[in-house]
Amino acid sequence: MFDVPVGQGPVHLTLRMGPKLTRPVPAEVTEALLSAQITATAGERSGFQLAFDLTKNGLINRALLPEGFFDPKTRIIVSVSVKGTADVLLDGLIVRQEVGASNQPGHSTLTVTGEDLSLLMDLEERTDRYPNLPPSDRVLAILRRYSDYGIRPDVYKEKVAQPPHQDLRVHYQTGTDLQYVTELARANGYTFYLEPGPTPGRSSARWGPEIRLGIRQHALNVNMDNNSTVDQLTFSYDGTAREEPQARWQDPGTRVSTLLPQPPISPLRPPLGRRPTPALKRRTLSGTAKQQREQAEAELLARAAVSADVISGSGSLDVNRHGYILQPRQLVGVRGAGRAYDGDYYVKSVTHTLRPGSYQQNFTVSREGLEARSAYVRP
DSSP states (O other), X not given: OTTSOOTTOOEEEEEEEESSSOEEOOHHHHHHEEEEEEEEETTSOOEEEXXXXXXXXXXXXXXXXXXXXXXXXXXXXXXXXXXTEEEEEEEEEEXXXXXXXXXXXXXXXXXXXXXXXXXXXXXXXXXXXXXXXXXXXXXXXXXXXXGGGTEEEEEOOOSSOOOOOTTTOOEEEOSBHHHHHHHHHHHTTOEEEEXXXXXXXXXXXXXXXXXXXXXXXXXXXXXXXXXXXXXXXXXXXXXXXXXXXXXXXXXTTTOOEEEOOOOOXXXXXXOOEEEEOOOOEEEEOSSOTXXXXXXXXXXXXXXHXXXXXXXXXXXXXXXXXXXXXXXXXXXEEEESSOTTTOEEEEEEEEEEEEETTEEEEEEEEEESEEEESSSOOOO
């Protein structure tokens, strides 16, 4: 969808709501919408906040609110339509509602706050066992429980294969499904999140490496006069963020402990910068000695990869001016920031803020090194 130009075209917002299956809301609800803010972040649950005009004798105040239309756990889907092409921004559940009553006409509001459908995976603690299943198969087994909500697994095999050994160890889950799946992702250097769409009522659950290969989104241009598409862009280089983790593993047969070799992180984090940054910290991982060797190697790789992004940038843009909707968890190029900071970045998070006549995005980007790897950045 990031290739669909917005230009100066109108942006229409569509709401669907329901207990599990959704349907378009009454026109009066859409007309009462004052603002919508939706935040999507790599490796984290997406959140939203919608504010409605709570007119005293309006449909919301008179019937929908008291009848439970906005109660917690109500499903809500937000889509934006540009020139007839819809893009699903959110598929989530209401968690909280707030009513602000005012003496001034037109100033009473209803605000609903919520999170994406991964909230369903965090509502119930369970204890379960997964004999002879590697991590990715355990994740698939868990995600099948949520297919009723249109959640499609997008699960990848581990970079370091971890064949199960039931005779040595059976893996148990304690806590919620979300906690367990997230912990498995962290231990393998992967990320887990739900991506709404491509059609309303459908989501993909990605458990795998961050998307750092493939087609870049249209560039963010800054300091380029009339060609600038970004209002502001700030970069920082945190030299203490990157770690060189160390892990020891003990052979159960000989009881000899060895230091595992440092793995290359490129299988998880293909480099985006030409000049890699050094790791200033050295940290020893705990608990790896008693693990399977493959499990300890996976955790060593994961820690090295996750801490690699020491370059970060943040900024904001007007969607109409930029010409495209910036998508989170994908690649984008930067132009006009200078030789050190131009080039490709991974979009860590995007916050969409929609109001009548306005569509703003705040974003953060990151990568592991300075200077672009290529002289060409997709315009």
